[in-house]
Structure formats: structure tokens, C-alpha cells
Amino acid sequence: xxxxxxxxxxxxxxxxxxxxxxxxxxxxxxxxxxxxxxxxxxxxxxxxxxxxxxxxxxxxxxxxxxxxxxxxxxxxxxxxxxxxxxxxxxxxxxxxxxxxxxxxxxxxxxxxxxxxxxxxxxxxxxxxxxxxxxxxxxxxxxxxxxxxxxxxxxxxxxxxxxxxxxxxxxxxxxxxxxxxxxxxxxxxxxxxxxxxxxxxxxxxxxxxxxxxxxxxxxxxxxxxxxxxxxxxxxxxxxxxxxxxxxxxxxxxxxxxxxxxxxxxxxxxxxxxxxxxxxxxxxxxxxxxxxxxxxxxxxxxxxxxxxxxxxxxxxxxxxxxxxxxxxxxxxxxxxxxxxxxxxx
Ligand code: NAD
Ligand code: UDP
Numbered sequence: 001x002x003x004x005x006x007x008x009x010x011x012x013x014x015x016x017x018x019x020x021x022x023x024x025x026x027x028x029x030x031x032x033x034x035x036x037x038x039x040x041x042x043x044x045x046x047x048x049x050x051x052x053x054x055x056x057x058x059x060x061x062x063x064x065x066x067x068x069x070x071x072x073x074x075x076x077x078x079x080x081x082x083x084x085x086x087x088x089x090x091x092x093x094x095x096x097x098x099x100x101x102x103x104x105x106x107x108x109x110x111x112x113x114x115x116x117x118x119x120x121x122x123x124x125x126x127x128x129x130x131x132x133x134x135x136x137x138x139x140x141x142x143x144x145x146x147x148x149x150x151x152x153x154x155x156x157x158x159x160x161x162x163x164x165x166x167x168x169x170x171x172x173x174x175x176x177x178x179x180x181x182x183x184x185x186x187x188x189x190x191x192x193x194x195x196x197x198x199x200x201x202x203x204x205x206x207x208x209x210x211x212x213x214x215x216x217x218x219x220x221x222x223x224x225x226x227x228x229x230x231x232x233x234x235x236x237x238x239x240x241x242x243x244x245x246x247x248x249x250x251x252x253x254x255x256x257x258x259x260x261x262x263x264x265x266x267x268x269x270x271x272x273x274x275x276x277x278x279x280x281x282x283x284x285x286x287x288x289x290x291x292x293x294x295x296x297x298x299x300x301x302x303x304x305x306x307x308x309x310x311x312x313x314x315x316x317x318x319x320x321x322x323x324x325x326x327x328x329x330x331x332x333x334x335x336x337x338x339x340x341x342x343x
Contacts, residue, residue: 027051027052027053028052028053028093028094029052029053029055029091029092029093029094030047030052030053030054030055030092030093030094030095030096031054031055031056031057031090031092031094031095031096031128031134032044032047032054032055032056032057032096032098033056033057033058033084033095033096033097033098033099033124034057034058034063034097034098034099034100035054035056035057035058035063035068035079035096035098036056036058036060036063036064036065036067036068036079037058037062037063037067037098037099037102038063038067038102038200038202038204038205038206038241039098039102039139039197039200039241039244039245040056040058040063040067040096040098040099041063041067041068041204042202042204042241042242042245043096043098043245043248043249044056044068044071044077046245046249047249048071048074048076048077051076052076053076053077053078054071054076054077054078055078055079055080055090055092056068056077056078056079056080057080057082057084057088057099058079058080058081058082058099059081059082059083059084059099060081061101061106062101062102062103062106062206062209065079067204084097084099084117084120084121084123084124085116085117085120085123086123087123087127088123088124088127088128089127089128089131090127090128091132092128092132092134093134093135094134094135094136094137094252095124095128095129095134095135095136095137096137096139096248096252097121097124097136097137097138097139098139099117100114100117100118100139100173101114102141102211103206103209103210103211104167104170104210104211104293105209105210105211106206106209106210107169107170108166108167108169108170111166111169112169114169114170114173115168115169115172115173115176117173118173118174118176118177118180119173119176119180121138121176121177121180121181122180122184124136125180125181125184125190126184129184129190129191129192130184130188130190133191134191135191135192135193135252136181136184136190136191136192136193137192137193137194137195137248137251137252138177138178138181138192138193138194138195139195139197139248140174140177140178140194140195140196140197140259141170141171141174141196141197141198142196142197142198142199142261142263142300142302143161143167143170143171143174143297144159144161144171144174144175144178144196145157145159145160145161145297145300146159146160146161146162146171146297147160147161147162147295147296147297147298148160148297148299148300151299151301152265152267152301152302152303153261153300153301153302153303154261154303154305154306155196155258155259155260155261155303155306159175161175162295165294165295166293166294166295167294167295178194178259181194182194185257192257193251193252193254193256193257193258194257194258194259194260195247195248195251195258195259195260195262196258196259196260196261196262196263196302197239197244197262197263198236198237198238198239198261198262198263198264198300198301198302199211199212199213199236199237199238199239199263199300200238200239200240200241200244200263201213201214201238201239201240201241201322201323201326202240202241202242202322202325202326203241203325203326203329203330204241204329205326207330207333207334212236212270212273213238213273213323213326214330215227216273216274216277217277217281217323217326217327217330218330218334219285220277220278220280220281220282220285221281221282221327221330221331221334221335222334223282223285225285225286225287225288226274226277226278226285226286226287226288227288227290228270228271228274228287228288228289228290229270229289229290229291229292229293229296230270230289230291230292230296231289232269232270232271232274232287232289233269233270233271234269234270234292234296234297234298234299235267235268235269235270235298235299235300235301236267236268236270236273236300237263237264237265237266237267237268237300237301237302238264238266238268238273238319238322239262239263239264239315240264240315240317240319240321240322240325242316242317243262243264243315243316243317244262246313247260247262247307247311247313247315248262250311250312250313251307251311251313254310254311256310256311260306260307260310260311261302261303261304261306261307262302262304262307262313263301263302263304263315264302264315264317264318264319265301265302265303265304265315266318266319267299267300267301268319271287273319274287276319276320276323277323279320280320280323280324280327281327
């Protein structure tokens with residue numbers, strides 16, 4: 001099936017669904033919403049390197065021009081300052097939808113805006129995907145499992161989410177986004193893909209965005225104590241960003257709608273994470289306990305059998321290998337001339 005983008009002459013001669021995995025091909029026109037953010041900017045790098053034309057749509061709430069400015073001047077790259085809750089019409093072949101604050105500090109900042117932006121996802125799907133027949137990939141989250149009663153979490157698990165808690169604007173918002181995505185798929189034949197992403201880290205994460213990896217790494221570099229919330233025995237599974245990007249691209253190019261868990265099954269308590277940060281950056285870093293946040297999930301670990309079997313994907317970078325890869329980027333941004341937050 002050819003999209004209108006192809007009919008209008010914007011796309012490649014080959015529709016994505018017919019291209020075998022791993023085969024080099026050129027010239028797709030791809031929108032990455034949230035492409036100036038942490039994950040989005042790494043995805044943009046891979047797509048541009050593959051030869052695609054990329055349009056980044058971002059309102060710079062948590063993203064930064066600096067994350068993508070190495071592509072400025074490249075005719076295959078465009079940057080549009082736009083809030084995805086407003087309608088946008090573009091002729092494209094694929095949409096990777098990442099625009100959304102991911103850190104609890106950011107999504108709790110304006111919870112009403114957070115939940116409403118998920119509901120207004122219909123603008124994006126109708127304006128970009130349904131209208132031209134483009135494929136739409138939603139980046140959902142492990143948060144749809146809430147404080148899980150099943151461990152590890154499989155995609156078939158429906159979750160244990162507090163609908164009225166302080167995290168619900170994000171958790172329930174992403175669940176709503178999954179529902180809307182599937183309803184457009186079933187009801188209007190929109191080609192969709194759903195990824196459920198588990199905690200991801202790497203260079204270009206926002207410094208001081210409150211997420212545990214960015215907090216610990218910045219604290220160790222600044223010789224401040226590592227702030228462990230609660231008793232530090234809660235667990236998370238940490239995935240390096242390049243593994244996630246590979247998973248997202250395989251999902252987009254593959255034949256399966258999903259949802260797929262994309263995460264690293266290596267599970268760590270926050271105290272164990274603090275130890276890895278001490279080993280990597282500063283063995284003398286102190287630990288300081290702080291009260292935990294409300295509704296904090298006790299454990300989190302993906303079952304990735306489905307992604308292994310159907311996408312041929314599994315993470316390659318362990319926490320001990322991945323953590324050092326973000327340290328020089330953080331050091332440069334903390335101590336360098338370069339100022340944060342100048343959009
Ligand atoms: P991020 O905050 O670094 O990037 C999000 C980007 O979206 C930013 O550039 C921001 O400016 C932009 N944005 C936010 N709201 C927008 C809006 N209304 N209109 C236009 N642009 C907007 O976050 P990230 O870690 O790169 O996460 C990317 C996606 O992956 C998010 O959808 C997030 O929910 C999902 N995810 C991430 C993780 C993780 O651990 N990083 C885990 C689960 C899911
Ligand atoms: N956390 C912590 N210290 C920090 C920030 C977070 O111990 O400085 C804990 C937090 O309570 C949670 C875990 O780390 O249990 C992961 O938090 P994060 O905000 O990174 O991600 P999420 O809760 O969305 O998985």
C-alpha cells in the first residue's frame with residue numbers, strides 16, 4: 001500500500017512495510033515528535049545516518065536545540081517549533097511520536113496539560129497518519145503496568161494503576177494514548193505500532209530532571225551525596241539509549257503492531273544503582289536517604305520474550321558498560337562553557 005506521501009512524490013519508491021529488516025534503503029520522510037529530547041535526538045541521528053529525511057516537531061518544553069543542532073544545514077533535516085496538541089498537517093511516511101515529558105518532575109509540573117495532551121493525540125493521528133496513510137509509532141511506557149502485581153511484566157498484563165494519584169496524568173494518559181492508537185487502527189485502518197519503554201538512560205538526558213540515573217550521575221560529578229528515595233530497595237531495569245533506538249526502529253519497520261516491551265531485563269535496586277555510580281564516577285560518593293515520592297512503583301522488570309521472538313531484538317549494553325558512556329557528556333554540560341536551557 002502506497003501512502004499519499006508516496007503519491008505526492010515525497011516518499012521513497014518503496015513502502016516501508018515491504019522492506020525486509022536490515023536492508024539499506026533511502027528516502028523515507030519521517031516525523032519525530034519530541035525529536036529535540038533525549039531519546040528523540042538519538043533516534044534522529046540514526047534515521048539521518050540511514051539516509052531518511054527527518055522533520056523534528058518539538059515545543060522545547062524539556063528538549064533542547066543543542067541536541068539536534070549538529071544537523072542544522074543538512075537538507076534532510078527540518079526542525080519545527082510546535083506543540084503537538086495543536087493540529088499539524090505534513091505529508092510523511094512514518095511518525096515516531098515521542099513528544100511528552102518523561103520525567104515525573106516534568107509531567108507533574110502541569111498534570112492537566114499532561115493528560116490532555118494524550119487525549120489530543122487524535123489531532124496528530126488524524127492530521128499526520130490517517131490523512132496520508134503514514135505509519136504511527138506510539139512510545140508508551142512501562143508505567144502502564146503501574147505498581148505491578150506481576151513480575152516480570154509481560155505485555156499481556158493489564159497493570160495496577162492508581163487512577164487518581166499524582167502519577168496518573170502520565171500513567172493513565174499513556175494508557176489512554178494506547179487506547180486511542182488501537183481504536184484508530186481498528187476503526188480507521190491506521191497502521192500503528194506501540195512500544196512500552198522501560199527506564200532508559202544515556203547522553204543528552206536532561207540534567208536535574210529528577211530521574212534517578214541523571215540525578216545520581218550529576219550528583220557524583222558535582223561531589224554531592226546521591227539522593228536515594230525511600231529505603232532504596234525499589235527496583236528498576238535500566239536500558240541504554242542505543243538499545244532502545246534499535247528496538248524502536250525494528251518495531252517501526254516490522255510487521256507487528258505490538259505492544260512490545262522495550263527494556264533491559266537487568267534489574268537493580270536504587271542502592272545497587274548508587275553502587276554502580278560510585279564504582280563508575282566516585283567511590284567516595286556519599287548516600288543520603290530522602291522520603292520517597294507518592295505511588296512509587298516497588299519493582300519493574302520487562303519480560304522481553306515477545307520482542308526477542310518477533311523483532312529479533314534484545315539489549316546489548318549492560319548498566320556497567322552503559323553508565324560510563326554518559327559521564328563525559330554530563331561532565332561537559334556541568335563544567336563546560338555551554339549553558340543549559342537556552343532554546
Ligand atoms: P524528554 O523529556 O527528553 O523528551 C521529550 C521531548 O518532547 C522534549 O524534546 C520536549 O520538549 C518534547 N515535548 C514535550 N511535550 C511536547 C508537546 N506538547 N509538543 C511538542 N513537543 C513536546 O523525554 P525522553 O526521555 O526522550 O522520552 C521520550 C518519549 O519516550 C516520551 O514519550 C516518554 O514518555 C517515553 N518514555 C521514555 C522513557 C525514558 O526512560 N526515557 C521511559 C518510558 C517512556
Ligand atoms: N529515585 C531515587 N533518587 C532520585 C530520583 C529517583 O532514589 O534522586 C528513585 C525513585 O523514587 C524511583 C526510582 O528512583 O523509585 C526511579 O525513578 P525515576 O524518576 O528515574 O523513574 P520512574 O519512577 O518513572 O521509573
